[in-house]
Amino acid sequence: IMATTTLKGQPFDRPVLDSMLRRRMFYTPSFEVYGGVAGLYDYGPPGCALQTNVVDLFRKHFVLEEDMLEVDCTALTPAEVLKTSGHVDKFADWMCKDPKNGDIMRADHFVEEILESRLKGDKEARGVKVEEKEDDPKKKKKKVKATEAVKLDDAVVQEYEEILARIDNYNGEELGQLIKKYEMKNPATGVEPLPPVEFNLMFNTPIGPSGNLAGYLRPETAQGQFLNFAKLLDFNQQQMPFASACIGKSYRNEISPRSGLLRVREFLMAEIEHYVDPHGGKKHHRFEEVKDVELVLLNRHTQLAGQTHVKKVAIGKAVADGTVDNETLGYFLARIHLFLEKIGIDQTKLRFRQHMANEMAHYAADCWDAELQTSYGWIECVGCADRSAYDLTVHAKKTGAPLVVRERLAEPITVEEWQIDLDKKKFGPHFKKDGKTVEAAVEALPQEKREALAQDLKLEGKITIDVEGVGNGKVEISKDLIVIERRKRVENTREFTPNVIEPSFGIGRIIYCLMEHTYWTRGSDGGDEARGVLSFPPIVAPSKVLLVPLSTHESFKPLLRHMSLKLRSLGVSSRVDDSSASIGKRYSRNDELGTPLGITIDFQSVQDKTYTLRDRDSTKQVRADEETILTAIKSLVEGEKVWADIEKELPTFEGQEVEVPVR
Amino acid sequence: IMATTTLKGQPFDRPVLDSMLRRRMFYTPSFEVYGGVAGLYDYGPPGCALQTNVVDLFRKHFVLEEDMLEVDCTALTPAEVLKTSGHVDKFADWMCKDPKNGDIMRADHFVEEILESRLKGDKEARGVKVEEKEDDPKKKKKKVKATEAVKLDDAVVQEYEEILARIDNYNGEELGQLIKKYEMKNPATGVEPLPPVEFNLMFNTPIGPSGNLAGYLRPETAQGQFLNFAKLLDFNQQQMPFASACIGKSYRNEISPRSGLLRVREFLMAEIEHYVDPHGGKKHHRFEEVKDVELVLLNRHTQLAGQTHVKKVAIGKAVADGTVDNETLGYFLARIHLFLEKIGIDQTKLRFRQHMANEMAHYAADCWDAELQTSYGWIECVGCADRSAYDLTVHAKKTGAPLVVRERLAEPITVEEWQIDLDKKKFGPHFKKDGKTVEAAVEALPQEKREALAQDLKLEGKITIDVEGVGNGKVEISKDLIVIERRKRVENTREFTPNVIEPSFGIGRIIYCLMEHTYWTRGSDGGDEARGVLSFPPIVAPSKVLLVPLSTHESFKPLLRHMSLKLRSLGVSSRVDDSSASIGKRYSRNDELGTPLGITIDFQSVQDKTYTLRDRDSTKQVRADEETILTAIKSLVEGEKVWADIEKELPTFEGQEVEVPVR
Incomplete structure (x- = not known):
């Protein structure tokens, strides 16, 4: 941690x-x-x-x-696609099972937790203060159970630390050896887990009523x-x-x-x-x-x-x-x-x-x-x-689909290469049912091989090639059936498989990190430690503006509706909080929701259509007429201005809001 | 159809x-x-x-x-949730299997297709012209095979038509009876399918490595x-x-x-x-x-x-x-x-x-x-x-979670009801290990039952209630352990389960229908029948504006970039088509993509920064300076104006674009 x-x-x-x-x-x-x-x-x-x-x-x-x-x-994917991509064979983690209670654990996590726990026990035994900073109550319970204050040899401590540093690099067999070597036992049962086996991480679900089409998410x-x-x-x-x-x-x-x-x-x-x-x-x-x-x-x-x-x-x-x-x-x-x-x-x-x-x-x-x-x-x-x-190569190879780019060459190029002609009239009758297979094998011969075969043909009047599935796998072709010659060919297009x-x-991970990165509490300003704030930039904040009437008084309602509509027509999302909680409490709630701006509607608003605008991060407020406030909001939400600009331009307001330290 | x-x-x-x-x-x-x-x-x-x-x-x-x-x-859902909602038991269609080739067919579709095919054969036999308007090639092939020109009795025709009109209302057994009664055979094999069985339409996928937690999408x-x-x-x-x-x-x-x-x-x-x-x-x-x-x-x-x-x-x-x-x-x-x-x-x-x-x-x-x-x-x-x-009721009942609203009553109300007091000191020792179970059974007694029991208690000095799992399921409670009395209680809150x-x-269905609804061809204006148009409203159109330079000439490139940026800053999505195809061909392509507006950049644009704006639906064009064109686009895209307004305001242009009937 x-x-x-x-x-x-x-x-x-x-x-x-x-x-x-x-x-x-x-x-x-x-x-x-x-x-x-x-x-x-x-x-x-x-x-x-x-x-x-x-x-x-x-x-x-x-x-x-x-x-x-x-x-x-679609998320539903036929198994064949993921077989080709390698996921069916390789997208797996190592897991091991406790033979006594059937617990299934990720093997690397198991090794990690056992060694961390032993190191902690060692520290305790040596009288080193260990900071307890674990938040998952389940995990905590397990750990507490596993931790015993046992002093380890210095050499063992070093071994453990080296293993932990490289924990992501072990395969299943190696993790199994570590478990055996260091006699790691599941704290819940006191027995050593079975050797790690691979577990594919894809959810499988058959597609269609017959269940014959294997599929994965x-x-x-x-x-x-x-x-x-x-x-x-x-x-x-x-x-x-x-x-x-x-x-x-x-x-x-x-x-x-x-x-x-x-x-x-x-x-x-x-x-x-x-x-x-x-x-x-x-x-x-x-x-x-x-x-x-x-x-x-x-x-x-x-x-x-x-x-x-x-x-x-x-x-x-x-x-x-x-x-x-x-x-x-x-x-x-x-x-x-x-x-x-x-x-x-x-x-x-x-x-x-x-x-x-x-x-x-x-x-x-x-x-x-x-x-x-x-x-x-x-x-x-x-x-x-x-x-x-x-990726394009493996899918093209599997399906025969031309997942390639064909580009017209500005200048045609001349290619010199070994070309093969077959005498089709004789070739077919000669090989009968194997004709197609042999022909495909010939077509697939690479250039360097063709050169050697041309030599063979010249010297021996025949060639021998490997053709899987035909006879004993070796096929002889005599010179009356085949010609191999070096010729020139003009190419007008270039074909290539693009790189990716x-x-x-x-997105979920980014969002979680964003919440950790933007979080702080009012304690940092000398305020209430218990009042949390999420300082999202306006562009991603869940809602941009909170509309807060001073109280549930009827006279505020038309202004609330009016401002809601105005903000919506500017494309700015807003929420109303007209609950009976204090203004401070309502703003507190919205600081926790990360709403960057707040508009307070009070009795003066009813009289002269002026509003206060509050900044979430500084809790500072300014006051101005409707048009000015709306313009300020738009510029803040669109990132053209920051709060400091607004504070310079508009008069500060220190009025009705009391930021009471309540929640 | x-x-x-x-x-x-x-x-x-x-x-x-x-x-x-x-x-x-x-x-x-x-x-x-x-x-x-x-x-x-x-x-x-x-x-x-x-x-x-x-x-x-x-x-x-x-x-x-x-x-x-x-x-x-999440889409992944544990089976228990969908068991409670009724989907595990009821979210199914009837399918029948061909015993010969293993084909699996939806039973109602099978009956429908056979009867439609017979009716068609009947029409052919009667010499009525049948319009062939089937687009799915696979389906067509099957049908052709199945259709034979056989005249049916008038009464049979009427029976078939009545069945087809009610096809959605038959259950599996009924569909099976229809298949038997009318001797329906799979055209592919000539044999009658097996009786319909229910097939649950949910994709199932176990969650977690043990496979013990059943789940569905x-x-x-x-x-x-x-x-x-x-x-x-x-x-x-x-x-x-x-x-x-x-x-x-x-x-x-x-x-x-x-x-x-x-x-x-x-x-x-x-x-x-x-x-x-x-x-x-x-x-x-x-x-x-x-x-x-x-x-x-x-x-x-x-x-x-x-x-x-x-x-x-x-x-x-x-x-x-x-x-x-x-x-x-x-x-x-x-x-x-x-x-x-x-x-x-x-x-x-x-x-x-x-x-x-x-x-x-x-x-x-x-x-x-x-x-x-x-x-x-x-x-x-x-x-x-x-x-x-x-829904809220079944989930609450299954889990015990209070999926209810508790509302503070404006005026407290007084409720008169039968209340039960247990003498806890005696009750526990009397029932020993069954105490809790008996107590729960007593608490759960409904009002009408309580009234009758109060009577029993008065007359017989004891009551007998059903308690599953205790003794023979009947439990006697004597009057020294229990009091049942009618009393008044003041209620301050009302609790209710909301309706939904x-x-x-x-969304996919709506999108498909939208494509059918907005489709037409230039044939309707006397133009090319082969030129399709999708008249999406600007608000949903995939892209709002197509930018078309007259040719691939270098001098157009800065203007293209400039206009792209301008449109982006207005929040209007645009695409550039600077391929070497003719302008007409490029606009044709974008009519098919449903792009409502087009800007043509020509040599005059380079000189005086004026542009033509084209309307997809009428193919009419107007010409004006950059600012005017951008304002027009914004008003069209935001739905403030329609093309007729723009045509009235700006000068028509009949220049470079030739709407040639090519694709």
Whole structure:
């Protein structure tokens, strides 16, 4: 658990924030009245609005800005597709089962928890004060049970610490060996779990009434986009480069979900697949616009050296010196940075971490994660990978679909190559039912092989090739059936499989981190420690303006309706709180909801149509006539001005509102 | 198949529209390179944008306008929840299997197809010309095979027609009897299918690694909302009435999906659950605002009489005369009407059909479907049901959660009732381990029973009550342990389970109908029959403005960039088509995409910064300077003006564009 601070530098207390987020219904465990299901959460009204606003901004910042082709693909996916993509075989975690009570645990989590608990026991035995800062009541209970104050050898402590540092790098067999070697027992039963087995993380569900079509819920939106590549290229009038995008739910059947909103079984993703010609260095025509954007980078070499220090560097420089593989990848890293900045992510809690070679898929050219710092540690929220031509290639190979770009060459080029002619009239009758198979094998012969065979044909008057499934697998073809010659051919088009740069956003994770990053309490201003604030930027805030009448007096009602309509016509979302609670209490509630502005309607408003406008962060107020207030709101919500500007322009008001420390 | 017309009254040709929608990638079969999966479709860029705009409008028209509490609930749902709601037992269709080839068919569809085919054969035998207007190639093939020109008795023809008219009302047993009675055989094999069996339409998928937690993909979003009722009421500060809303994917494992986008296995729903006090006639405080909205109603009585004539009636009148059950239901019917009108649904192809008593769930008070007329017939696109207190009641009963409203009474009321006191000191020792169970049974005794027991106690000095699981199920309690007396009690709060009015939107269906309703071809103006147009209102059109440079000349590029940025800053989405196709061809493409406006950039634009603005529907153009053109666009897109206004204000232009009949 990482010690973090609030937006105002106060010690961060996760249970307090968590209880506030639930109380204000940013989120809530799904099906709670039925006891809930681990890893499933619903967003309540403010969480849902926050999500809608972040998605809306994603569309503006990425999709509209770059004319991306947004698609909406189904989550239901036939198994064959995910077999080809590798998910059926490889998208798995290691789990182990307790033979006594049937508990199923993620193997790496099990090892981690046991070793952490032993290290803690060791510290206790050595009399070192251990800070107890655990918020999950279930987990706490387990830990308490497991922790015994037993002193360990110094060497053992070091071994444990080394294992924990590398916990993400063990496979199932290795985890099994660790469990055996260090005699790890499930605290609940006192017995050692069975050896780890692989568990595929996809939810499976057969499609159709026969149950014969195996299907899964997609673990990512990418595959649906790849399968539409040819149609999208066509839609884009064959112009390259271009990108598709998809925003939708994905599913992972986590073994034992923990970390609240950060590891869930159903989550919203926004993924971009940018298709680029692999030749010419993967340049990007708008790279110039972002080259001076400074990113905090944690590169591969630093990590290899066992270190975590970061460098703040302009993306132009990082691409130029090879830290980041290419311009297109660099362009998207910068655009991701700008997006996260826009929605209110704390820039001091953002870094881009490069994947180590052993973390990346074998085909990936380079990969960086935008990681956000939270009380759970550094959390991967956006991945940005250069997936090379892998996905399109495997799907094309499996289905025979031409997932390629054909580009007319400016200058035709002449290719010299080994060509094969078959005497079809004799060939068919000679091989009878195997004709087609042998012919396909001949057509598939690579250039270097053809050269050798031409030699064979010349010397021996026949060739022998491998043809699986025909006779003993070797087929002889004599020179009366085949000609192999080196010839010239003019090519007018170039055919290539584009490479894919994939920025992939976990919207739910970003939203959770945003809530941690914008949270603080009035205690930092010397106010009430118990009064929480979420300082969302107006652009993503669930609601922009709170309308508060001084009391439930009838005379305020027409003004409330009037201002609601005015704000709606400006495209500014607002809410009315005309409950009987004190004004301070009502504003407190809305500070917790992250509403940036408040309009108070009092008796003076009824007389002269002036209103006070309150700033959430400073709790300062100004007062002016309707038109002026509305103009100020619009400029604040659209990001043209900040509160300091408004305070300079309009007279301060210190009137009816008493910010009483109540909740 | 219903004969319909295009927006301009031309005969509607579905295969032509369908081919255009696929060519322009409004939608595309999912996983087509893998052969596709029946009932799964992806939206391509224009379909996806259309969907986003319709959802956005849904949020503005319903959620924001009425301060609804939007939630985002998971699609994964534990089986227990759907068992309680009735879906596990009742959400099923009848299917029958061909014993020879294993074909699985929906029983009602099978009966329908066989009888339709026989009627067609009869017509052929009688020499009546049968119009062949079938677009699904697979279906066509089957039908051709099945159709034989055999004349039927007049009485048989009438029987068949009556069966077809009532096809939706048969249960599985009845369908089985029809198959037997009329000797219906699967044309593919010539054998009679096995008797119909029920097939549950929910996709099931176990949750978690043990596979012990049975789960389904939700068939509707409603249940997630109901389970959050108590939290939402709390969020709404205990104020009634209020509504929640949820927009998300739902899933139905259709047996044999047909009708293209209208019957799919994964679809987007938008559902509202409006909670209202069942007392006081379910009034709505904004009903006054909509009472004059005229709806086309097909009521229950008309349908019972076997007729389909409709009445156009103001909703105020329909509620007053009892046609529509209550104001709240009527309010939402009117709001649904206004929403469909706003997005561009043809008002002559919209009706509200009331459910017959046998169509409604037993608990429903009233239910109306907004049906849209298409080439597939009248399609249910929005349901609007008064579900009474059913859902909250069953979930509360199952879980014990208090899904109720507690309202402070303005005037406390005095209740006289039979109260029971137990002598706890004696009671416990007397019943020992059964004490709690017996006590609970006593507490649960209803008032009328208590009265009788008080009498018993008085006469016999003891009572006997049923207590399941204790002794032989009968328990005796003597008068030294219990007192039963009629007493007065003052009540300060009233507790009730709210009723639910549920407007439920099938967004995909609405979008498909919208495409049929807005489609026409230039043939109607005497132009090219092959040039299709989709006349979407600007508010939902996938893109609002097409920017067309006269040619690929370099001098146009800065103006293109400039105008793109200008439009973006106005919040108007635009696309550039700078391909080398002719202007006419480029506009044709965008007519098919439903882009309402076009800006042409020509050499004069380079000189004097004037542009032509083109109207999709009339193909008329006006010319003016940049500022004037942008103002015109904004007023058109925001619905403040229509093209006729612009044509009056600005000079017509008949210049560079030649609307050549090419595609």
